[in-house]
Amino acid sequence: MRKARRAPSGPWVITDVITDGERVTGAVGFHAQSGKPVYIRARAVLLATNTGGWKPSYHQNTPASEGVSIAWNAGCAMRNFEFWxxxxxxxxxxxxxxxxxxxxxxxxxxxxxxxxxxxxxxxxxxxxxxxxxxxxxxxxxxxxxxxxxxxxxxxxxxxxxxxxxxxxxxxxxxxxxxxxxxxxxxxxxxxxxxxxxTYGGIVADLDGATAIKGLYAAGLARNPDPGVYMGGWATCITATTGYSAGEAAARFVEGHDAVPFDKAYAADRLNGILRYLGRDGIAPKDVIADMREVMSAPDVALMKTGRGLSRGLDRVAEVREEFLPELGARDAHELAKLFEATSTVLLTDLCLTAALARKESRAGHYREDYPQRGNANWLKWIEQRQVDGRHELHTVPVPLDDYPVKPYRYYMDNFTWPEPPRAD
CATH class of the missing domain: 3.90.700.10 (Succinate dehydrogenase/fumarate reductase flavoprotein, catalytic domain)
Known part of the structure; x- marks a missing residue:
C-alpha cells in the first residue's frame, strides 16, 4: 500500500477542497505566517476539523468553523444544524x-x-x-x-x-x-x-464517505452527537470514526488513479480569501462577536422562537452583505482569523435556517412556539447543501425500520415546562 502524501510542514490553513465536480483532486490553502499559497494534489482527503462554534470564552476558543465552510463549498450535504x-x-x-x-x-x-x-x-x-x-x-x-x-x-x-x-x-x-x-x-x-x-456536521456513511468521491469525514466534523450532552462521547467517536474513515480513504486511493488537478481553478478559489491580505478593514473578531451575539439571544440560544430565529437570519444577511466585503487582514495570521470569521457566518446561517425549519421540540432543540414532539411530521433529518450557489434544504426520513433497536421512550418526556409567554 502506498504511503499517504503529507502536506508541507508548518502552520498551514486549508481553505478549500478542490474537485472536478465529482471527485476530489486536492486542496488549497496558505501559510499562516507568510501567506504563501499551498496547492496539494490528492486522490483522497479526510476532513477531521472538529466542529464549529462561537468562541464564548477562553475555554471554548478552539471550536472554529472552517471545516463547515470547506465541506459546504465542496458540495457536501450538511445535517442536524438545528442542534447546538x-x-x-x-x-x-x-x-x-x-x-x-x-x-x-x-x-x-x-x-x-x-x-x-x-x-x-x-x-x-x-x-x-x-x-x-x-x-x-x-x-x-x-x-x-x-x-x-x-x-x-x-x-x-x-x-x-x-x-x-x-x-x-x-x-x-x-x-x-x-x-x-x-x-x-x-x-x-x-x-x-x-x-x-454546533452538533451538526457533514453527512457521511459508516465509513466516513461523503457524496463527493474521495472526500471522507471523521470525528466531530461529521454529525455524530445525539443533540444532547454525552460526557466522553467525543473520545469514542474520534477513535472509531478516525479509524474507519482512514482505512476507507486508503482503500479508495488504492483503487483509483489520480485525476488532473486544475491549478488555475484552484488558484481562483484560493484568491477568494487571499484578496483580503494586506488591506485594512473590519476586524474578523468583530464579526465573530456579532454572530455570538445573534446566537446568545434567549429566543435563539435555547427557548427558540420563529420570531427570534428570523431576526437572527436577518442579521446574518446584513453582516454578509454589508460587513464581510469590508473585512481586512493586515497579515497572514489575521487572514486565518478572517477565514474563521466568514466560516462562522456560514455556520450561523445553517444553524438558524435548520432550527426555523424544524417546527417541533426534540432532544436539545426546543421551539417555544412548537413545544411538543411531532413524530408524525418530524421524525426526519434536516439536510442542507449548496447547489450551483443556491442554498437548498430538504428532509430525509430517519430509517427506523433498519434499526435493530427502536426508540420507545423519550428523555424529554421526563420534564414539564410552564406555558410559554404570549407573543405581543
Missing part, C-alpha cells in the same frame, strides 16, 4: 465538571434557595442534560426567581477533595481564584447559560 450545545457556566470564569458534581450533592438554586429543577423534573432534578437545566434557569428568571446560583455546600468534604482540580487549565483556574479570595466549593456563585458550538 448550550451549557451552563459561572458568570465570572470558566469551569468544568458540573455533571460529576451534581450527583455528589451540588445544586442549582434560585434566589429563594430552592433546588428549582425538581419542579420541572421530580425524577431527575438538576441531574439532567445541561440543555434542560439551562431551560429551567430561564423559566426561573422569567418568574422573577433569578439570579441562579451553584451551591456545593451539600457535598461531603471527601467529595470536594476528590473533585477539586489540580492539573491543567482547571487547576490553574482554581489556584488563581482562591488567591483572589474566591473558592468555588465554599461559595454560592452565580451561573448562566452559554451557547457553545
Amino acid at each position: 450545545k448550550v451549557w451552563n457556566v459561572p458568570v465570572d470564569f470558566a469551569w468544568e465538571g458540573q455533571t460529576g458534581l451534581l450527583p455528589k450533592g451540588a445544586r442549582f438554586l434560585n434566589n429563594k434557595g430552592e433546588d428549582f429543577m425538581l419542579k420541572y423534573s421530580p425524577k431527575f432534578g438538576a441531574k439532567a442534560d445541561p440543555h434542560y437545566n439551562t431551560r429551567g434557569m430561564i423559566c426561573e428568571v422569567r418568574a422573577g426567581n433569578g439570579p441562579i446560583l451553584f451551591d456545593c455546600s451539600k457535598m461531603s468534604a471527601e467529595d470536594v477533595e476528590t473533585m477539586r482540580p489540580r492539573a491543567g487549565w482547571m487547576g490553574l483556574n482554581d489556584k488563581k481564584l482562591r488567591a483572589m479570595g474566591m473558592d468555588f466549593f465554599a461559595q454560592k456563585l452565580e451561573w448562566m447559560p452559554q451557547v457553545r458550538h
